Structures are given as structure tokens and as C-alpha cells.
Amino acid sequence: MVGSGPAGLTFARVLHRHDHPVTILERDPSPDARPPGGTLDLREGLGQLALRKAGLLAEFQALSRPEGQAMRILDADGTVLRDWPPRPDDRANPEIDRGQLRDLLRGPLDVQWGRAVTKVVPGTRDGVLVHFADGRQETFDLVIGADGAWSRVRPAVSSATPDYTGVTAVETSLDDVDTRHPDLARLVGDGSVAVYGVNRALVAQRNSGGHVKVYAQFRAPLDWHANLDLDDVEAVRSSLLALFDGWAAPVLDLLRHGTAFIHRPLYVLPVAHTWAHVPGVTLLGDAAHLMPPLGAGANLAMLEGAELAESIAAVTGPEDLDKAVRAFEEQMWTRAGRWAKITTAGLERLVSSDPAEALALFDDVQPS
Numbered sequence: 001m002v003g004s005g006p007a008g009l010t011f012a013r014v015l016h017r018h019d020h021p022v023t024i025l026e027r028d029p030s031p032d033a034r035p036p037g038g039t040l041d042l043r044e045g046l047g048q049l050a051l052r053k054a055g056l057l058a059e060f061q062a063l064s065r066p067e068g069q070a071m072r073i074l075d076a077d078g079t080v081l082r083d084w085p086p087r088p089d090d091r092a093n094p095e096i097d098r099g100q101l102r103d104l105l106r107g108p109l110d111v112q113w114g115r116a117v118t119k120v121v122p123g124t125r126d127g128v129l130v131h132f133a134d135g136r137q138e139t140f141d142l143v144i145g146a147d148g149a150w151s152r153v154r155p156a157v158s159s160a161t162p163d164y165t166g167v168t169a170v171e172t173s174l175d176d177v178d179t180r181h182p183d184l185a186r187l188v189g190d191g192s193v194a195v196y197g198v199n200r201a202l203v204a205q206r207n208s209g210g211h212v213k214v215y216a217q218f219r220a221p222l223d224w225h226a227n228l229d230l231d232d233v234e235a236v237r238s239s240l241l242a243l244f245d246g247w248a249a250p251v252l253d254l255l256r257h258g259t260a261f262i263h264r265p266l267y268v269l270p271v272a273h274t275w276a277h278v279p280g281v282t283l284l285g286d287a288a289h290l291m292p293p294l295g296a297g298a299n300l301a302m303l304e305g306a307e308l309a310e311s312i313a314a315v316t317g318p319e320d321l322d323k324a325v326r327a328f329e330e331q332m333w334t335r336a337g338r339w340a341k342i343t344t345a346g347l348e349r350l351v352s353s354d355p356a357e358a359l360a361l362f363d364d365v366q367p368s
């Protein structure tokens, strides 16, 4: 297994539950080498089903925030257009911090940190040859690439590379909102607040512990920052405030009080990304089907991890292993293709020249 994100860890945890050994190779030097990222909503039939297969659903329910399903939409003047508080018993998509999910999944697993894979060569006499950044090489029976958007395993099965969507996100965050920014805490509420304008959007999401992540999204060429130093916090802030000029002051305060800014141009793989099966190598999660971040990627990654692990655990011989992987790939492609279409169309409507499209999208998907 290459990668210890949601896909890799869920795969390894389910195999572990079936008493199967698995080697987890992770590029990061330690679990806390990078900030773990924002909150994830895990859906009943996807991410939560994967957690059930891992025997971790009850622990997830204890950690997750059903109140985080609250969603509010404002217009650029700050007028509330929609407000969807979750029903008290609604557990369809509760939120969990990515770091909490990672720790829950990792549990007893033994991750090999600092093992960046650079290349995978299938079909050698001893199996699948894996090259590492430190020059070492090892062979394995089966290599599973769960190494995300810029997968180094993917070239072993497919020549596809991610394309820029035309939409960029810049992420910032606020800490201790309830005490330091009570007005913003009220604006964000228990879940998310989103504001849609012409070809731009601002979305703020509450994480646990009074932490709020803010995403400024806008249509722009990839080199939009050619004259901007992305490491200069004040310069990025000014550039974003200029981009959202004229929006209501409380909404812009989300940018004014943001601490650091992280540049995230949104890339995707082709909607129907498939490949001719290569014995000994497969892909999971973003490595297989990178799509716009509209609440599906981690869910799919986890369910695929759980399903592949269950299939492998049921295998009795080497030829069955290859059959199981092939069957898994077919199932993954069908489901992921469906979600890639939905999320690609969703991004077109959420960051578009007509903000009414974003509202209409939410009206279609939110429970009335």
C-alpha cells in the first residue's frame, strides 16, 4: 500500500481486521509532518459504510459532529438566502476533523514513515518493483497506489495526468473563533456558510475546537499569481480582498482575520478514468479518480479501500487475487465515474457567472 490517506488507511485497517499483513509506505516523515487539513463529511452509504467494515463506526459516531451538517447560504450583501439546520436525529453526513479520522483509522497499524515511492515497475521476475526516493528498491506481490492526486504509482497503469479545472481555491483559517471572533462564530454557525458571487465563492466551515477553515474559490488562469508572492500573507490577503471587493464586511472579515493562506488550484483526472488491467498494480482514491472537492473524494476513497481489502481477504490463491483486483477495478470505475460527473457539473454551477446556479444546486440536494 502506497499512501496513508483515507484510502490507504481504510484498506489497511480492514485487512488488519481480517488478520492479513500489509506494508504501508508513506512519504511524510511522521504523522504530524503536515497539518492534517479541514473537516470531512462522511456519508451513510460511503465513508460510514467503510468505517462499519473496519469495525470503527461507533467510535466515529462518538467523535463526529452531526451538528456540522448545518448549511447557510448568503448573498454577497450578507443577506441570508437559505438556512438548513440539521434535524436532531440526522446522521446522514456528520463532519469529522481529518486529523481525528486519520488517528481513528491508523489505530494499531504500523505505517512506514519517510518512504517516498518514486516509481513502480510491474512484471519483473520477482514481482512488482518499487523504487524509493532514497535509492532503495523492493519487490511486492501487489502494489496499491493510494498516493493521491500526484500519484507515483499511477504511471504504471495509466498515462492520465490531472488537468486544471479553471478554478483555484485559497485556504485560510481562524482559531478560537468563539472567543476571538464571536461575530464570525455566529456567521459560520455549527456547520458551513457559503457566499456565491460571479465566478467566485467564499465558503467557511467549522472544525472542532473553535477552528474555522475558509476557502476563497475563483475562476482564474493558473498563473493568476504571477505578480504575487504567495508566501507574503499580507499581499495574498490584499489580493483576495480586492477580488471580493464590495462583498459585505462580515463576509470579508473571514479573510481579514485569516492567519496563513494556502494556494490550492483545483485539478481533476478525466471523468471516466479507466485503464487496461495490469497484474500486480492497482489504484484507489484520488490516485484513481481525482475530482472536484465536493464532498465525495474521501468517502469514495474509504469505501474503495474497505471493499478491496474485503475482496483480498476472501481470496484463496494467487490467480484469485488478480481476479479479485480486476473485479474491484470495474466496480470502482463505475461508481467513481458517476461521482466524477456529479462533482464536475457541481463545480461548474458553484463557481459560475450566475450565482443563482449555486443556489439552485443546493435547493436540488438539500432536504426541504
Ligand SMILES: Cc1cc2nc3c(=O)[nH]c(=O)nc-3n(C[C@H](O)[C@H](O)[C@H](O)COP(=O)(O)OP(=O)(O)OC[C@H]3O[C@@H](n4cnc5c(N)ncnc54)[C@H](O)[C@@H]3O)c2cc1C
Residues within 6 Å of the ligand: 002, 003, 004, 005, 006, 007, 008, 025, 026, 027, 028, 038, 039, 040, 041, 042, 115, 116, 117, 118, 146, 147, 148, 149, 150, 151, 152, 264, 284, 285, 286, 287, 293, 294, 295, 296, 297, 298, 299, 300, 301
Ligand atoms: C479543501 C478540500 C475539502 C474536501 N472535503 C471533502 C469532504 O468533505 N468529503 C470528502 O469525501 N472529500 C473531501 N475532499 C476530498 C478528499 O480530501 C480526497 O478525495 C481524499 O483525501 C483522497 O484520499 P486518498 O487517500 O485517495 O488521497 P490523499 O488524502 O491525498 O492521501 C495520499 C497519501 O499518500 C501519500 N503520498 C503521496 N505521494 C506519495 C509517494 N510518492 N510515496 C508515498 N506516499 C505518498 C501522501 O502523503 C498522503 O498521505 C476535500 C478535498 C479538499 C482539497
